[in-house]
Amino acid sequence: MKKVVLAGGTGFVGQDFETRFEQLGYNVLIISRQSGHIAWQDRTAIIEALEGAEMLINLAGKSVNCRYTEENRRIIMDSRVETTQILGEAVLACTQPPELWINSSTATIYRHAEDRPMTEKDGEIGSGFSVEVAKAWEQAFFAFKLPSTRQIALRIAIVLGDGGVMKPLTNLVRFGLGGAQGAGSQQFSWIHIEDLFRMVMYVQEHPELEGVFNASSPHPVTNRELMSSLRKQLGVRIGLPSPRWMLEFGAVFIRTETELVLKSRWVIPDRMEKAGFTFHYAFLDEALSDIVKQSRE
Structure with missing residues (x-):
């Protein structure tokens, strides 16, 4: 049976991927901190899981939907860098290592951009804590x-x-x-989860592809357009805006950071499209329509 290993596969994306891989006839092995899965501390079991696997997909990392306290910053960084290092050492120890290792990174690595889109070739790396996490994550991977x-x-x-x-x-x-939310002019780069999975399968089927790829729809929208489209799909006519001061105030109480909604992420999947990948959900309206329909069913 074909085998795939999902590291950190217990979140939203990991659970979706597990179902899709099983539907394709894969034996799915998960490395996580949850009981019943392969433990991060069990190096022997990780190596055994990776032996002969078609793919290793690393999704591990503490959610950034939290306040950036000193402790949370440390956990966010370590949960990405240390797990990547564990996996790399395990791959090196394999007799028959995985043919493909896909490691998560984030579109947040690029600067706040409202002037032009960021591609893999000419995108400008930003600054700040989230960017430093992304840079360290990729550095650990490509080391x-x-x-x-x-x-x-x-x-x-x-x-x-x-x-x-x-x-x-x-x-x-x-x-x-x-x-x-905020000015509403900030760009919102997104990808339908089905297209993200299709992208994974596409790079597996094309052995000439390697390196960094932006995983995003070719048609990002502004925050204002996002909320308008979502209101339309849900049949809600009116939506009160949330100015920046209100977001800053509310973020303290719900223990998150306003960067998650105020940073302008204008990211284009240039390399993936040039490689021939086509999106099932290239436009936001059709993506949201599909997702709202799924949730109602």
Whole structure:
């Protein structure tokens, strides 16, 4: 049986991927901190899981949806860098290592951009804590030179599906708060979870592809357009805006950071499109329509 290893596969994306891989006939092995899975401390079990696997997909990392306290900053960084190092050492120890290792990265690595889109070739790396995490994550990944394993880092935009970020966004709209957040002009780069999975399968099928790829729809929208589209899909006519001061005030109480909604992420999947990949959900309206339909069913 074909085998795939999902590291950190217990979150929204990991659970979705597990189901899709099993539907394709894969034996899915998960490395996580949850009981019943392969433990991060069990090096022997990790190596055994990786032996002969078609793919290793690393999704591990503490959620950034929290206040950036000193302790949370440390955990966010370590949960990405240390797990990547554990996996790299395990791959090197394999007799028959995975053919492909896909490591998560983030579209947040680019600077706040409202003037032009960021591609893999000419995108400008930003500054700040989130960017430093992304840089350290990719550095840890590409520090490994693996003669038998192809390496791809996916700089993933906001993933849309029946779960994840859609739940709080939907709640905002239903409670009448689905207007623009902050100025509303900040770019929102996104990808439908089905296209993210299709992208994974596409790079597996094309052995000439390696390195860094932006995992995002080719048609990002502004925050104002995002909320307008979501209101339309949910049949809500009015949405009150949330000015910056209100977001800053509320973020303290719900223990998160306003960067998650105020940073302008304008990211284009240039390399992926040039490689021939086509999106099922290239435009936001059709993506949201599909997701809202799924949630109602």
